[in-house]
Each structure stands twice: as C-alpha cells, then as structure tokens.
Amino acid sequence: MMASMMSVVNPGDKVVIFSPFYENYGADTILSGAQPIYVPLVPPAFDFDAELLEDAFRQGAKALILCNPSNPCGKVFTYDELKIIADLAIKYDAYVITDEVYEHIVYAPNKHIYMASLPGMRERTIVCNSLSKTYSITGWRLGYVIANPQVIDRVKKVHDFLTVGAAAPLMEAAVTGLKFGDDYYEGLAAHYTHMKELFCGGLKNLGFTFTEPQGAYYVLMDVSEFGVKDDVKFCEWMTEHVGVAAVPGSSFFREDVHNLIRFHFAKKDETLNAALDNLATLRAKADGFKE
C-alpha cells in the first residue's frame, strides 16, 4: 500500500478515504506528504453520499482508497456503488487504490466485485492485496500489487528502496497456497460463514444492536444503551470486568463516533461461545462502568 501510494501521490496531493477506515490509510497518506479527505460511510448501513464523494474529488483528489470488503464495518460495495466511484475517478482523472485482502471472506448473498473489472477502471486501479487473510498467515506480511505497467515500474522501484523485498523462504512457501483450487476458497468462505453465524447469532440472541458484516470478520456493535461517551474506557472496562476485548470504534472513524466497538470473530467455536457467555453478563455488570 505504501509503495503504491508513494508511486502515484506527490507531496501536496489529496487522497479520498472512506471513514471508518483501516487506520493505515490515513498514516500512509500523510507519510506520502498528501492530505486525506474523509468521506463518511454512515452507520448502521454504511452508505455514502454520492454528492459528498464528488465534492471530495472536486477538491483535486489524486486517488481514492477503497477497502472492499471493509475493515472495520464489513461493507461489501455493490456494483452500483463501485460504478459511482469509478465514474468519478474517470471524470476527475484519479486512481483507485484498492485493498481487497478480504476478497474471499464474503457472506452470501453478497458478492465481491473487483473495481478493476469495471469499464475503464483496469488502467486506473491499483490493487493491493495480501496473503494474510486468504491463507491464514497473518504476520508473514506477504502481499502483491496489480496495476498498469507504468505504475508497476514505479511501485517496484519504491518497494525496493522501502523494504528491498519480502523474505524469500516465505515467498516460496506462499506459492503452495497460490496453487490451491476453487474448493479451498469455497471452504474458507464456509468456515468464516460458520463463525459469523455463531457469533452474530449469539449477539442477536442477547439482544445487542450491531451491523451484521457482509464480508471480512469484524462486527461493529452499538453500545449507546450503556450511555458510553468514551469508547476507549468502555473497552478497557469490558476487558477487565466482562472478559471480552474489543477495539474502540473511534480509532477507525474520522467523525466523532464513540458509541461503536469492534469485535473480531476469527476464533475457535469454544472461544466464541465463551465470549458470548461472558457478554451475557454485560448488561448486569454495566452499572459498574463509570467514565
């Protein structure tokens, strides 16, 4: 991502980022010397306003970063939404830098559509992908970029100076995964669907308010019912007193959002069941939460 950004973005340029966002995008933009322009994805459905998006492009955006499926909100962009973004990228001559690390973790009937497959987008899409999630090797930090040859030439140079290269033995091992057949990806989606249904089904039974993800493996839960103003303190308190850890939603939002917390459900059944048992005590214990 950083090599892609530095290849197409110059100091002083502007980059559009949907909020909530995976934290690196803001930092990558700033490290490239560019200025982020945030466009809200509005909870609970995480839709965007096409007018606001065009305003952002009109300010002279050089690129937009698209996380699809999205961490943290689990949104999978529809064809119509991608088309709005693509048409604006073409109209304002901007790149779309995609982060599609959750491309194979999508829940039916949602479908992941590649931005690069839209008319006119192959040339101006820079796909950043990682092997972390698809092959369950988070921590290996192996990824790849797909873009037009001119951009790839620049990405290769920047990447060489940033990191020299990924560890060679890990790259050799990863080839094993890249040769897997379709049944592997079907099994992966089924495995995550099982975890999603177990965890979201449990949250639903407990009567919590949350957005069911369309893809990726996170759930944003609304904790307004506990009168939360400081989600960081709430997450600390919940970890200590309820025994379930979550990430404060405010770390992903540019807007002043403090009523959401993010759970991660890529866990064994027994861990998810234990978490749900603990969350069943949340309401009774919440009186003890003081800000």
Ligand SMILES: Cc1ncc(COP(=O)(O)O)c(C=O)c1O
């Ligand atoms: C949206 C997104 N992009 C990238 C990454 C990290 O990828 P890698 O493991 O290749 O550094 C993550 C990991 O959490 C992620 O959620």
